Amino acid sequence: MVGLDDMASAIKGAQKNIEKIQAEIQQAEAIGESGAGLVKVTINGAYKCLKVVIDESITKSESEDLICAAYNNAVEKIAAIQKEKLGVISNVFQSGFKMPF
Numbered sequence: 001m002v003g004l005d006d007m008a009s010a011i012k013g014a015q016k017n018i019e020k021i022q023a024e025i026q027q028a029e030a031i032g033e034s035g036a037g038l039v040k041v042t043i044n045g046a047y048k049c050l051k052v053v054i055d056e057s058i059t060k061s062e063s064e065d066l067i068c069a070a071y072n073n074a075v076e077k078i079a080a081i082q083k084e085k086l087g088v089i090s091n092v093f094q095s096g097f098k099m100p101f
Helices: 004-027 060-094
Strands: 029-034 039-044 049-054
Touching (some): 029 060, 039 060, 049 060
Antiparallel strands (some): 029 039, 039 049
8 A cells, every 4th residue: 555655755756856857947048040040049948038149231120020030939949848848747647647656
């Protein structure tokens, strides 16, 4: 028979794994590009902008739209990283979480 201590231990272990994955996601970086690479935006897993690189050949009015597009591209990449890393956990629960004992 499964004891409460065993269940609590399994839950704590799962929680630690989730916290580890969340920390990895926060540290992840993605570079979004637009205008065939004329604008590049780097963000982290917390969606904070870390760097913007704008090619000198584009005008200010062009750069505004391209910056937005590059940022959105980077957000999509971070979302994909989150889905990949957290998908493992979600698959465990969707498939019927089985205790390890």
